[in-house]
Amino acid sequence: MSVRVRVPAKVNVQLAVGGARPDGFHDLANVFLAVGLYDEITVTPADELRVACSGPYAAQVPLDRTNLAARAALTLAQRRGLDPAVHIHIAKDIPVAGGMAGGSADGAGALLACDALWGTGASREELLEICAELGSDVPFSLVGGAALGIGRGEKLTALEVGGTFHWVFAMAEGGLSTPAVFREFDRMAQGREVPEPVASAELLEALAEGDADALAAAVSNDLQPAALSLFPELAQTLEAGREAGALAELVSGSGPTTAFLARDAEAAEKVAEALRASGTCRAVRVAAGPVAGATVL
Template sequence: MSQALAADGVHVRAPGKLNLFFEVGGVQEDGYHDVASAYQAVSLFEDVWATPSEEFTIAISGTVDVADVPADDRNLAVRAARLLAQRIGYTGGVHLDVVKHVPVAGGMGGGSADAAAALVACDALWGADLGVSELHKLASRLGADVPFALMGGTAIGTGRGDQLSPALAKGRFDWVVVPSHAGLSTPEVYAHLDELRARPDIRGGAGVPEVEPGVLQALRAGDPVALAEHTRNDLQVAALSLRPELREALELGESSGALAGLVSGSGPTLAFLTADPESALELQVTLSAAGLEALHVHGPVAGARIAA
């Protein structure tokens, strides 16, 4: 079916994310892992404009290196648009203009944010009005991080990471993010974690993953000091093994005022939790002086939303 367009064009903004806590279970028969994660959407956004077109096309630009981002049907945003069109029986296409600010292949969910933005934009453009629940179902079919990019805020993810429960987070948490110009493959990081866990000196993978209660308590209290005591990422050991040069930057941040430092998701982006905006600015200056790209972001922020 062909539906009347709701607008000549729709602009949607969707956030990147940090994993404040990430516990990875053992590898399953299908090669995947159950996880328990505390996600927080942060103020580093992807912008997607959807405009009418007979075909499904995409153009990609941004303040980050987009050379390795596919500009065809392999792109998650295009897949999201096609999935929505199939769901509502829409027979036309869409042109997506994607402006990226989240590091590519950096463990911050930039591609997932693009997909979430494309779902919201096309839903509005095509007048589908599917509602949050239906968009969430579609998002779950596109990848574990896409539903959270729709939701935003702070949430606990279980299962493959896409079974989301909102988490109360009081106040604001300030982070300094250090991107890397060379990305890491998420499947490669998981596979390497499995290899490392075969060794007797690397623990983990037993039992059902769960987020530590101290994480939830710190979020509810709006206490970055308490959160720093509990933040953890099981993928960090694998990411640092694959990219050992990240250790130096991690140690610099932790010794320069950060409450805690960790690899974001599957990496290689590093995230440093700070006490307040002033501390974040000081750390950003220190890391920048050391020749590192450092970005001050804060969370939680809203998920994919139509922008003016």
């Protein structure tokens, strides 16, 4: 018997970042949108915990117990007094270290798959609690759709979305470490007061109304200057997307993937074609959202 779970990538349409807290984390106002790029996690009984990965980004995925999918299995097993003897296979299609929550998706997917395989009967609240232990983005990977995350981003409120938004994602050559980007944010913020992070009322209204133009005027990412400081070449990709007719362009999360909002599916394909021809990125993907979170197939 095996259980297969599909789990989506995300884009941050707003990422407001507060100053560093005593615990080293930052308070966030993080507006997530799940988009239709997916990893698939298959969990099968085995003699010991093992992780395998296939797909275009497989070589970049750790296969030891630092992998969030392995950590998810271990955490749930420890809570239930079970032996975490499963084989976890990750069919990876979400970019690694790209600011699209690929690792978080795998953690949420493995948690849901192990819960179903073992019949633990964990409540939604317990699963979300485990997700929050695993990482700040993992709870959203479980729930999907659109949500506002506060605290470290793990305390979620579902958001109403009145339509489908079309996105183009440009993958950079190389990755960016999320902790490194936050450290650069802190360095760049030295000597100035960092305001409390709050969600943009205009952005939330644009999502609720399904208004791409209004959303384009409201998207923001407080980590973008830090990502550009560490990875200056991203500015060329952002400019290429803007010149191709994107309504808005921004670094996705901590980067280095860049995200471009398009008016509709046809416009997204035109932006994608221009980005592929620009020579400023390694690969380009088109996806729409919101989509559902982790789902047993």
